[in-house]
Each structure stands twice: as C-alpha cells, then as structure tokens.
Amino acid sequence: MIARKAYTIDLDRDDAQAIAFGTSPLDAARNCDQWEGDPEDADPIRAPEFDQWADQGCVPMRAMLDAGWWHSCSGCERQLCAEYDDDGDPSEYVDDGDETYCSRDCMLDHYAEIGKRHGCSFGVRLDASERWPGITVTDSSGLRLNALRIQVGGVRFTFPGGRFPVDWIRGDNTVLVATVDVGAWRQFDSPQSDGAMTGEKVTLHATT
Numbered sequence: 001m002i003a004r005k006a007y008t009i010d011l012d013r014d015d016a017q018a019i020a021f022g023t024s025p026l027d028a029a030r031n032c033d034q035w036e037g038d039p040e041d042a043d044p045i046r047a048p049e050f051d052q053w054a055d056q057g058c059v060p061m062r063a064m065l066d067a068g069w070w071h072s073c074s075g076c077e078r079q080l081c082a083e084y085d086d087d088g089d090p091s092e093y094v095d096d097g098d099e100t101y102c103s104r105d106c107m108l109d110h111y112a113e114i115g116k117r118h119g120c121s122f123g124v125r126l127d128a129s130e131r132w133p134g135i136t137v138t139d140s141s142g143l144r145l146n147a148l149r150i151q152v153g154g155v156r157f158t159f160p161g162g163r164f165p166v167d168w169i170r171g172d173n174t175v176l177v178a179t180v181d182v183g184a185w186r187q188f189d190s191p192q193s194d195g196a197m198t199g200e201k202v203t204l205h206a207t208t
C-alpha cells in the first residue's frame with residue numbers, strides 16, 4: 001500500500017487553503033471535502049510538515065496554527081493565529097472536533113444559537129460541554145426517545161484519558177462508558193462534578 005501524504009490545496013475563495021491527504025496529488029484533491037470543483041482542476045502542493053497526520057486524516061488545529069495557518073472562529077469569525085494579539089489569546093482557542101473557536105465561551109454561545117435554530121442537536125452539545133469541560137464532542141443527534149418517551153438529544157464525546165467515546169442522552173443520570181475506561185472516567189468526572197453523576201451511576205458497556 002502506498003502511504004498517504006499531505007498536500008495543501010488553494011480553494012479559490014477568500015484566500016482559503018485546505019490540507020488534504022492522498023497517495024498522489026489527484027488522490028488528495030479527490031479526498032478534499034472543501035474542494036468544490038473538479039479534482040483534476042485542483043493544484044495540490046506537497047506539505048511534508050503535515051505528513052505525520054496522514055493516518056488520522058486531519059491536522060490538529062494547534063499544529064496548523066504553529067505552522068503559520070489561520071483559522072476563522074466558527075462563532076464570531078475573528079481570525080485565530082498562533083501569535084497573541086488584540087483579537088484573542090491562543091491558549092483559549094478550542095477545537096471541538098469539527099469547528100475551531102476563539103474561546104470556550106464563544107463555542108458555547110455558538111452552540112446555544114444553533115440550538116435555538118435547529119432544535120436540540122446542538123443544545124445537547126452545549127449541555128454536555130458545560131457539564132464536562134474538556135470533552136470533545138464527536139457526534140450528536142437531534143431527537144431520541146428516552147425511557148420516559150420524552151424527546152431528548154444524544155451526544156457522543158471523548159474525554160481526556162479515555163480510550164473510547166462516551167454516550168450520553170440529555171437528562172440521563174448515567175453515561176455509557178467502555179469498561180476499560182471506567183477508571184479514567186471516574187477520575188475525569190469526579191473533580192468538577194456537582195455530584196449528580198457519581199461513579200456508581202455510571203452504566204458500563206464493553207467495547208472490544
């Protein structure tokens with residue numbers, strides 16, 4: 001198998017560029033979600049500095065900033081760069097897995113605003129992020145029926161120290177944690193928890 005390599009692609013709009021991975025420039029263009037034209041028309045340029053993230057398929061926000069890239073905050077659209085300036089403090093930047101924000105507050109404002117427009121899918125992200133600062137939400141769904149047949153949102157997230165994602169349905173007093181992560185979860189959940197989510201209430205499920 002040929003190893004995938006990193007390329008940058010000019011997106012022809014707002015001076016934006018994307019990073020894509022592929023076994024060839026054309027393959028990278030095909031793999032680039034943000035490229036809207038014919039892959040044949042893209043002009044991918046090798047970016048060996050990002051090769052180390054080829055397996056992962058995306059470059060962490062910090063690494064892009066450190067390499068001199070800019071991001072727009074998904075909440076307030078201010079430009080984020082690695083250097084401290086009047087616009088914000090890079091140590092406060094947050095990457096929620098999909099989007100990049102200038103601060104946790106801006107991320108929560110954005111979730112709340114989208115939640116109002118689209119129902120509870122983002123609302124549950126907001127709730128989870130407020131309840132467990134430090135998590136990375138990887139998926140959320142708008143409507144599910146809980147045990148009381150009330151429509152609630154479900155969310156899946158990763159937490160520092162955990163190997164597998166955690167599932168939580170808004171309003172539930174339990175979360176689904178992989179058995180191997182139970183110790184890590186208890187350590188993560190207890191310090192800042194208000195006691196509502198004790199270790200004993202954690203529902204276990206095996207993930208192999």
Ligand SMILES: [Zn+2]
Pocket residue numbers: 073074075076077078101102103106107
């Ligand atoms: Zn912002």
